[in-house]
Amino acid sequence: MNSSLLDRLRDRGYRLTSQRRVVAEVLDGDHIHMTADEVLEGAVSRLPEISRATVYNTLRELTELGEILELNLDGRSKRYDPNVTRAHHHLVCDRCGLVFDVQFEVEVPSLGLAEKHGMSIRRSEIVHHGTCRTCTG
Amino acid sequence: MNSSLLDRLRDRGYRLTSQRRVVAEVLDGDHIHMTADEVLEGAVSRLPEISRATVYNTLRELTELGEILELNLDGRSKRYDPNVTRAHHHLVCDRCGLVFDVQFEVEVPSLGLAEKHGMSIRRSEIVHHGTCRTCTG
DNA sequence: GCACGACTTGGACTGATTCCAACTTTGTTG
DNA sequence: CAACAAAGTTGGAATCAGTCCAAGTCGTGC
Incomplete structure (x- = not known):
C-alpha cells in the first residue's frame, strides 16, 4: 500500500x-x-x-x-486520514478531539440537481459529535 | 424568534x-x-x-x-448557523468557503451501541464537499 | 438609587498554518 | 558518470483565527 x-x-x-x-x-x-x-x-x-x-x-x-x-x-x-478506499463515518469527541472510525453500511444519498446549487460534489462525509468516555468523567 | x-x-x-x-x-x-x-x-x-x-x-x-x-x-x-430546528445538510465549496443548506429528508441513521465506542453522541452532520460554479470557472 | 457580580474591553498572547528566498537534491541528458 | 535544470527542502518570519486577562462598565434586584 x-x-x-x-x-x-x-x-x-x-x-x-x-x-x-x-x-x-x-x-x-x-x-x-x-x-x-x-x-x-x-x-x-x-x-x-x-x-x-x-x-x-x-x-x-x-x-x-x-x-x-x-x-x-x-x-x-x-x-x-489515509483510509480513502473504504467509506466510513467519523465519531469525534468535541472536548478532547479523539476520533473513531465507524464502518457503517449506509451510503450518503447523492444530491439531486436542484440541491447541488450548481456545485460539483467531490465527497460527502458524515460526522457524529459527542463526548468520549474519558471526557464524560 | x-x-x-x-x-x-x-x-x-x-x-x-x-x-x-x-x-x-x-x-x-x-x-x-x-x-x-x-x-x-x-x-x-x-x-x-x-x-x-x-x-x-x-x-x-x-x-x-x-x-x-x-x-x-x-x-x-x-x-x-442559527437554524437549529430544521435538520439539514451543508454543501461547502472547498476553494472559497461558500456554504449552501440542503433540506434533505434523509435522517442520519443512529449508531448502535458497539459503534459508539462508549461515546455519547450529541449531533450528527452531513457535509458535502465540492467546488462552486464561480470557483470552477 | 446602590451595590454586587456579571459583562465588556482592547491588547497581548497562542496555536496552526502559510509564505519565502536561499540552499539542496533528484532525475535526466550527453 | 558529471553536469544541469527544475523540483524540493529548509528555518524563520509572517499571517490568521481564536483565547486570555486585568481593569473598567453596566444590568438587575433590593
Whole structure:
C-alpha cells in the first residue's frame, strides 16, 4: 500500500525524496487520524532533519492527489486520514478531539440537481459529535 | 424568534446587554453561515464600540446553549448557523468557503451501541464537499 | 438609587498554518 | 558518470483565527 503510493507519486512526476518516503511511512495504517504535528513528530523520529514546512507541503500534495483525506473535525488542527478506499463515518469527541472510525453500511444519498446549487460534489462525509468516555468523567 | 432567543437568555440568568442583543440581531435569518469576523462586522455597524472578544464570547455562549450551531466546514474560520430546528445538510465549496443548506429528508441513521465506542453522541452532520460554479470557472 | 457580580474591553498572547528566498537534491541528458 | 535544470527542502518570519486577562462598565434586584 505504501510502496504503491510512492509508485503513484513517481508516475505523476513527483520526485521520490526521503522526506516524502518518511511521511508516507508515518501515515501508513488503518484507523489513523493524525494531526500535522503528530505526523511531524513521527517523521522527525525517522529523519531528524525533516522540517515542518515539508510535512505541511507533503500533506497538501497527498490531499490534492486524493491519497489521504483532510478532516476538519474539531476547530483545532486538521487531521489526515489515509483510509480513502473504504467509506466510513467519523465519531469525534468535541472536548478532547479523539476520533473513531465507524464502518457503517449506509451510503450518503447523492444530491439531486436542484440541491447541488450548481456545485460539483467531490465527497460527502458524515460526522457524529459527542463526548468520549474519558471526557464524560 | 429573536426576541424569544433573548427571553430564553434572560430566563437562564444571562443579562440582556446591548452587545448580546446586537449579536442576536445580526445572526437572525434562515440560511446564514457567518464567520465570527462577519458577525463582528455586522455588530460593529449597529454598535460601533462592540469588541471582538465579546462577539467570540457571545458566539460561544449561544453555541453552548444550543441556540446556534458551530460549524467547522473548511479549515479556515468557524461558521455559525442559527437554524437549529430544521435538520439539514451543508454543501461547502472547498476553494472559497461558500456554504449552501440542503433540506434533505434523509435522517442520519443512529449508531448502535458497539459503534459508539462508549461515546455519547450529541449531533450528527452531513457535509458535502465540492467546488462552486464561480470557483470552477 | 446602590451595590454586587456579571459583562465588556482592547491588547497581548497562542496555536496552526502559510509564505519565502536561499540552499539542496533528484532525475535526466550527453 | 558529471553536469544541469527544475523540483524540493529548509528555518524563520509572517499571517490568521481564536483565547486570555486585568481593569473598567453596566444590568438587575433590593
